[in-house]
Amino acid sequence: MSHAAPTTLPPIAELNTASATVQDLATAVTLLFEPAPPLVERLFAKRPFSSYGQLIDETEALITDPAKAGFTEAEVLEIINAHPRIGAAKANLSALSLIEQGYKKPEEAAAAAAQQTQQQVSQEDEKTQADLKRLNQEYEAKYGFKFIVFVNGRPRSAIVPVMEERIRDSTVEQEKKTALLDMCHIARDRLKKLNVE
Known part of the structure; x- marks a missing residue:
């Protein structure tokens, strides 16, 4: 199921007002972190924020020790699982996830087609897609x-060995920590691309 995410952030001051609702904050959090109601609830209680950077910093502080922040195990999993699967069907990705996961914009695809035959691109994409699907299931x-x-900015094919290594060499607790911290890296990157303070 596709989730419609906003494409712009409201001024941070709007989220700090007495009239701001949890839903107002949820709209911004969805753009930065994907929909994660347990995270929104904790962040709403932490207002005011001087900037979106501070909101992301506060998020990182909360999820560095989720138990201390009062998150249940189910809430931690809900926050992690809010993100789309790597290599998910385009229809299931937000606008920013499409770009992050390396789906090409139409003009980029046309330039790539001029350099390679469509059959080569298609076979390579199909193999990567099949690998990601299999690895998502294993993970x-x-x-x-x-x-x-x-x-x-890495191509999806470059993620395959990363997934293989993490499946082979990691633990549940390490993977939770990595997932939560990478969510903050993603949010900071999205904020930079949105050119918002």
Whole structure:
């Protein structure tokens, strides 16, 4: 199911007013972190924020020790699982996730087609897609939640070895910490791309 995320953030001052609602904050949090109601509830209680950077810093402080922040295990999993699967169908991704996961914009796809045949691109994309689907299943079977990584402009094919290594060499607790911290890296990157203070 596709979730419609906003494409702009309201001024942070609007979220600090007495008339601001939890839903107002949820709209901003969805753009930065994907929909995560337990996170929104904790952040709403932490207002006011001087900037979106401070909101992200506060989020990182909350999730660095989720038990201390009062999150239940189910809430931690809900926050992690709010992110789409890497390699998910385009229809299931927010506008920012599409870009982050390396789906090409139409003009970029046309330029790439001029350099390679469509068949080569298609075969490569199909193999990457199949690998990501398989690895998502393996990861979720082992750890019980979705794989999250800060893609940081890498092609989806470059994520395959990262997933393989984390499936092979990590633990549930390490993966939870990595997922939560990478969510903050993703949010900071999104904020920078939105050019908002």
